[in-house]
Amino acid sequence: MKENEMLGEKIGEGKGKVTSQRVLPNPGGGPKMETTFQSSGTLLGVSETETGTYTATARPDGSLFGEGQGITMSSGGDVLTWTGQGVGTIKKDGAVSYRGAVYCQTASAKWAPLNSLAVLFEFEVDAQGNAKGQYFEWK
Numbered sequence: 001m002k003e004n005e006m007l008g009e010k011i012g013e014g015k016g017k018v019t020s021q022r023v024l025p026n027p028g029g030g031p032k033m034e035t036t037f038q039s040s041g042t043l044l045g046v047s048e049t050e051t052g053t054y055t056a057t058a059r060p061d062g063s064l065f066g067e068g069q070g071i072t073m074s075s076g077g078d079v080l081t082w083t084g085q086g087v088g089t090i091k092k093d094g095a096v097s098y099r100g101a102v103y104c105q106t107a108s109a110k111w112a113p114l115n116s117l118a119v120l121f122e123f124e125v126d127a128q129g130n131a132k133g134q135y136f137e138w139k
Helices: 112-116
Strands: 007-024 032-043 046-058 064-074 079-090 096-106 118-125 130-138
Touching: 007 046, 007 118, 032 130, 046 079, 064 096, 079 118, 096 112
Parallel strands: none
Antiparallel strands: 007 032, 007 130, 032 046, 046 064, 064 079, 079 096, 096 118, 118 130
């Protein structure tokens, strides 16, 4: 199997904005920040809006470890929740770039295939708090 065969089809994307941030206590660890974002886009061809919150902890090498959770809703009433983890890097201009995986739970027939997938993500936030994400199935 070739290395690039693990990444499956693109199953969604979204754009949005960071809505709040706060620094959290992290005794004995690196700086820790909580970030909440809201976005809209598509997931498995269904228009959706999403709200998510994640914490990012700075590691000694300057990278970030993040973990979070969120809720995704369609205009038709479909609801999906997710939890995930990823690693990130801070760019020179203050932007942050994350890569990781989320795990979904839903009763929606439209999104039910996601219950048994690891969904890989690429998530970018610029210095002004504009966010964009892409989501892929992991074969």
